[in-house]
Amino acid sequence: MKVIYLNQNSEKYKELKKLKLNFISLWSDNWDDYNYQTTLNANAFIDGKEVDLPRIKILFDGIQVTFKYLNDLLKEGWDGYFPLVGKNYVSLPVSMDFYELLIGHACINQARTCAEILNDASYSIRIKDDESIIKLSNNSAFSTSLLRDRSASVALQEGWRLFNDDFIEISNFSFDFDIGEKNKSIPFDFETKILPHEINVLIGPNGCGKSQTLHKMVSKWLDPSLDDSGMYSKELNVRKLIVVSYSPFELFPVDLNNFNNISDKSVYNYFGLRRRSNTVDKSKNRIKLSRSYPQIDAVDSILNCVVDDIKFNRIKDWSNKIDTVYSVLNEAIEFDSIAIEITNKVNKVDLYSDFIFGTEPVFEKNGKRYIKISNDTNTSLNIEEIRKHVIKTSGVCFFKKGQLQKMSSGQRLFSYIVINILGSIKKNSLIIVDEPELFLHPTLEIEFVSMLKKILKNYFSKAILATHSLVTVREVPKSCVHVFKKELNETYINNPPFETFGGDIQRISSYVFGDKSTSKPYEAWIKSELETYGSAKALIDALGRDINEEMIVQIHSMDKKEWF
The missing domain is CATH 3.40.50 (Rossmann fold)
Known part of the structure; x- marks a missing residue:
């Protein structure tokens, strides 16, 4: 696995793709972490396929702006490839997705090679016990920039486990x-x-x-x-x-x-x-x-499920989200397909591509147009185009045998x-x-x-x-x-x-809400009626069939002053 810094050189990226080698390309970014600019954009080319990666942060000892430092090295004749021999640096992705995606699309060994080349903090500290990286990670710049995000902190804590193929689970904790x-x-x-x-x-x-x-x-x-x-x-x-x-x-x-x-x-x-409202004047964006x-959220979310299934399906133990939606909701709602409503202002062939056989995802019902969300067609959907033309206020719709299902608010x-x-x-x-x-x-x-x-x-x-x-x-x-x-x-x-x-x-x-110490309206009614009828037997006889066994026991107990 090669790792190369390209700055903004898209032509060099195209040349590398033609060689059909597996590589990670890093691109400049000007994100500022309290005067430290260590963030680089990243993507990979693996087995002929482009893979979007989360951003990664690289801190060089004594350097505040990483991309400018790397650009200067390029001008001095550096070819852009990592590792940088003789330079003291440490890296950390903003999310463990970075290495999970590499492992899923390539393998653990190639991800480990990448971690070696980039001096990944979690790998270098927890597996290699590298003293120079440990020292650099204790630098205030490391916590200020590389550890700015919660997800990056978890990548430092748990990322090394990915290279050992270990199970990661949320640990017990206390909150004071x-x-x-x-x-x-x-x-x-x-x-x-x-x-x-x-x-x-x-x-x-x-x-x-x-x-x-x-x-x-x-x-x-x-x-x-x-x-x-x-x-x-x-x-x-x-x-x-x-x-x-x-x-x-x-x-x-x-x-x-x-x-x-x-x-x-x-x-x-x-x-x-x-x-939060979304207006041109950000100062007027009120809750x-x-x-x-x-x-509206549900429509965005069902499309996010499709995107995640396509992006992360190669990750180990990935559970298909659309499958999970169907299996979980089928336990509570009767339906056989899920769809979202689409406007009539778009040509349906623009909503999906490469659809050759089977039932096409776009259909009409009662004068409205819908697009089916299903693993049968998801890889063909043009999600960005769908987002432009979906009617979000209609929510996510459920169909059974071609009929739109009516559901309660619950x-x-x-x-x-x-x-x-x-x-x-x-x-x-x-x-x-x-x-x-x-x-x-x-x-x-x-x-x-x-x-x-x-x-x-x-x-x-x-x-x-x-x-x-x-x-x-x-x-x-x-x-x-x-x-x-x-x-x-x-x-x-x-x-x-x-x-x-x-x-x-x-x-x-009784334990949670103190039922035994709280008088209930029906108990007050029994007490009043006992005074009216004079005895438990008289009240029970008067109620006739309008009484259950528990009530009979309680009336007798209250009559004997044994109900507490």
């Missing part, structure tokens, strides 16, 4: 934060023993701080310099953070516009009812709320959550969902947990949910359940003293 004047700590348990540990749950009555805790966690992950947002027990090996919240009152960041410390904007996605944003939102998560998820993502049960009936709540577990498993990811849902708690072990309780203006956070996985709903409810 203040509620009122008290410091609290939540130990998040993600390491699977026998019971599934993909999901951790925050549960408790309203007003006890669950959503506030999630907000603090998100803010601290996005900006570690914030002093008032808590602290993680260690550097998280999370490659991407995805937030899902369809409450109209939440205030999670909708994008990274206010986080200048992050250059790789792909490390965070928010899905909800809020979005707006709309019920149409979920379906089913539709459920489908949007699935598609939005899949459209943005990468390996080792952390999914944060605030009150997923808001618009879901109990059956869909169970389906939601089931689909989330499947997605998390497929992409080696984890999730944290803030919820009131008891059926959700029943699906996770007690070490993953964090119960918030507020007493005398102080919040307490504990794990249940009994196993919740497959547990009794009533027992969980």
